[in-house]
Amino acid sequence: MIIIIIIYVFFTSLGSFAINSELANDSANSNYKNGNYENAIKYYESVLSQGQESATIYYNLGNAYFRIKDIPKSILNFERAKLLSPKDDDINFNLNLTSGLIVDKVNNIPEFIVTAWFKNILNMFSANIWAAISLVLFVLSLLIILFFLFSKRAYLRKLFFWTGSLIFIISLICLFIAVESRVTIIDNHSAIVMQAVTTAKSSPSNSSTDLFIIHEGTKVTINEKLDDWTEIKLSDGNVGWIKSKDIEEI
Structure with missing residues (x-):
């Protein structure tokens, strides 16, 4: 009976937590639309303090700070949004726009071509999308291996074996990229x-x-x-x- 009560309280609290986060986010969006940017910032910060991170929330928060002319905070939140969604056009546009307003114009040291190439691949998708691609390819490779096991013809067995092996290797590469992308977010310096x-x-x-x-x-x-x-x-x-x-x- 005690275990049932504990489980009930846990899931009730979890549901209440999710509802509070959703209400705070709705209030933030409503205040932003009405031009109450400082109130919107408070609500967006409240959502983030509850652990509800997303590129959209950081993006909206960056816009709200931009509206009150707090450029450093705006850039900070656009950068955080970009970490979670590196290829988002709106995020990158607003980040470039606000970065162009700062005093310091620091020249970048050219990156080694392999490093730049790997970063471009890393930023093609978010960590979650890379992980999803890896999972889909892994399942597909297993299905092809099953065809290999049950196929009777030699040329089909050879085709299924090499195709399945190649897709499996690609799935591991995607998994590696997903992990690296996640590490980039967590271990950001x-x-x-x-x-x-x-x-x-x-x-x-x-x-x-x-x-x-x-x-x-x-x-x-x-x-x-x-x-x-x-x-x-x-x-x-x-x-x-x-x-x-x-x-x-x-």
């Missing part, structure tokens, strides 16, 4: 500068040498952290230490 102006130092100390100045909205890579300092790297290769409070991780 990028951040956006939130402070209007911050000075990068040669070491994690206020008395160290000033290296360069960066402004809000600039995207950086996190190398390491020490106390309340973070070593960051710009896309042009420049490295320096800044206060951890001046950035927010994507």
Whole structure:
């Protein structure tokens, strides 16, 4: 009897949690449509705080921040949306638009051609879609192997064997890409500068040498952290230490 009560309470709480998230999201969308952008932001943040992440919510949140002219927060949320849906045209357009409004114009170091090629493949679909493709191909390879096992003719057995093996290998490749895509999201080491102006130092100390100045909205890579300092790297290769409070991780 106690187990039944526990199960009932668990699923009731789960249902209530889902309803609350849906209501908050509906309220956020309604406030956004009515031009109440600050209220919309509160509701979108509420949905995210309940663990309901999605590219759409981050995209809408980025738009809401853009409407109140908070460019760093807008870029941050567009970047988060892009992690979950890298090929979405609307997300990429708005991210490029807002990124063009920041002060710093940092030149990118050209990537090694193989690295760039792999990133393009990785970003073709989201991690979930790559995983779904892998599953479909895996099931298809099993079906073809079954045809191989029950086929009587030699040329058909050879055809089914090699076709099934090839599709199985492709399914493993897709699974690998799905895992890498998920790791990219979970183990992301990028951040956006939130402070209007911050000075990068040669070491994690206020008395160290000033290296360069960066402004809000600039995207950086996190190398390491020490106390309340973070070593960051710009896309042009420049490295320096800044206060951890001046950035927010994507």
